[in-house]
Amino acid sequence: MTAQDYVALTPDTLAQRLGTLPQLAERVGPAEGWKVREVGDGNLNLVFIVEGANGAAVVKQALPYVRLVGESWPLPLRRSFFEYNALIRQEARDPGSVPEVFHFDEAQAIVVMEFLQPHVILRQALIEGRRVADLGERLGLFCARTLFRGSDLSLPAPAKKADTALFAGNVELCDITENLIFSDPYFDAPMNRHTPGLDGIVARLRGDLSLKVAAQHLKMAFTSRAETLLHGDLHTGSVMVTGTETRVIDPEFATYGPIGFDVGMLIGNFLMAYFSQPGHEGHAGERAGHQDWLLGTAATIWEVFAAEFAHLWRSERRGILHQASLYEDQGHALASEQALSDVLGQVWRDTLGFCGIEMHRRILSLAHNADFEKIADEGRRAECEARTLAMGRQLMLGAGAIHGMDAVIAMARRMDKENHL
């Protein structure tokens, strides 16, 4: 079957087309009894839930264009290939963290996978003020394990180079990141939009030369520093949760990049959840407890990430960097700890930078967050967004001078009380 044979699924054709697939029939039951519904609410793909006598599964199919925009913005089907390849690596590196993959059809750009139920999208839960047990721990572990184990600290060099080459093919999705995150926020790009009340602060940010330069240095880090396999789009919309379970989905933006990229984007989305809470309050202070929990979760993500990264460094550093043959085997365990501290320090600074730029692009560029979008009152929304923009700037420019999550949290609490419009 060639790419020319690609046909988009519909709820009506799905059972006929996939009904004979043993991987699906096994989990869902005979195709005659299937109930199929399309539930994709993301920006890019078709997502079907298939339910039958024995269970359910998700069928995700890429569309040859950006769903959010339409056929005028074509996007190659092979992003499905990268999503599949990322999912199986994430499962191997942090078992249980992602949906189990049952089947992949490259030509049809279809991934058949586990139906996560009763999971909901984390972002929606956070907007509603709901909590998830062990959320920060789980996400911190996911970051540490996938990012460490995809790097030259862990993989054999040929495997890491082969994967770097493989995922370098994810050109079009990287192009989205490169434009929407790293450049568009800082000038009047055609697809940009922002809440009207922000015009003043937006003009100030776009007139800020050092900020633009910092953004471009982060862009160079993204395009050049092939440190590890990134999820590539690790925001709270790429996480599904129950009250007690956390799973990561949608790694179609996967590419090799800097370790701090995923961690920074993730923490940035928690900080946005934090700054958006006043916009969802019925009365002032109603969400204060939830805000505390959000900041605590952001801190936990970093702390668990750093602790697990250090644990993996000490226990399974088998790659070509910082080899035990140079350090521990020579009686120089202190060199190993010195190097770990240096590496985590660099990841920390990168994390803050990517965190800050994510907070900018979600307010200034094309793809906005429901955290803010669902604040109906534009004036309140602008207030929340302005604080977020101010903090994003400080993280991007101050990355070298901010020495821990305590400082980040103190900064967020202070800015949450200020007017940055």
Added chain:
Amino acid sequence: MTAQDYVALTPDTLAQRLGTLPQLAERVGPAEGWKVREVGDGNLNLVFIVEGANGAAVVKQALPYVRLVGESWPLPLRRSFFEYNALIRQEARDPGSVPEVFHFDEAQAIVVMEFLQPHVILRQALIEGRRVADLGERLGLFCARTLFRGSDLSLPAPAKKADTALFAGNVELCDITENLIFSDPYFDAPMNRHTPGLDGIVARLRGDLSLKVAAQHLKMAFTSRAETLLHGDLHTGSVMVTGTETRVIDPEFATYGPIGFDVGMLIGNFLMAYFSQPGHEGHAGERAGHQDWLLGTAATIWEVFAAEFAHLWRSERRGILHQASLYEDQGHALASEQALSDVLGQVWRDTLGFCGIEMHRRILSLAHNADFEKIADEGRRAECEARTLAMGRQLMLGAGAIHGMDAVIAMARRMDKENHL
């Protein structure tokens, strides 16, 4: 033809096997009159000079093992593929800087190219105390043009990602670099050797934890920072010269890596030429003028590199980084200059680090330099090498604090007068 059909050429079979190749017959003349001699004195390959009625050409063929070591160290033939691909890109990016390629045969791992005559290997000329007009200028331009034009500052993103993926396949030659340059010097690796009188300083260096850690950070930069297409082995043995012309050869180690890698390795080899001169003197001070010229050439390499890089930054920055749409088009030309200064600053620090480690590995690891090896008196050789090792350490650990070539030159002059044994 498959890889299984590979057969190494010999002077006797070459005319028969390649005689019908029009690209060769055209330049050399009819095969009946060919004179063929094998002249490869490098570590890896067969090199034939083919002379005929109309002219001459070089036929370079990879061997399936490391020539320096023998069949016990296999090395894939496809390094020839990477050499060919690097040569044609270098020619496009800095026309006239490399031998013209006439023909490439992937299965036979053969590159047929221009015979450079009366060129000699630069290293040999430097050992003999000979000068080359415009050498530093030419090498500085080569570095700036090839390194800028292979990066995200210049190439379209899909082309840069495709080349990153392509050259990520050069696994085995990267493996040599990763081991011989970045790790072996800093512990008692099996293939290491060093001049006997160096035992003391070698022990001190291998006991120096911060130095080892710095070496590993440089290794991570090499394996992760896919900034541009490197030559990958840019030492004075990879340069051919006459009294007035300079050409760069042998890019089979080509891979994507940090901009400073080529520049640092190159300057490191000039510093080694400098420190080795006293070992070639008939009487004390005989080579003082040549030493001055070597340091001046090293300085010129950096200065011309930086000036040309800045020129290309200002005149043909058409890639996805530091776009004019963000800077100049917004009236923010100052941001462009600020970013250029930041980028060159990072390249400078990287250059010093790679320069330092190159100076170590050529004395401590497997592949030594003729500059030192040809000093017959082991005591004098050890003195020269010890100064080189001392300076290498200072460059690696002091990269952030050394603010220009003047400081590097002053350091070299001082160390050349000291005893570091």
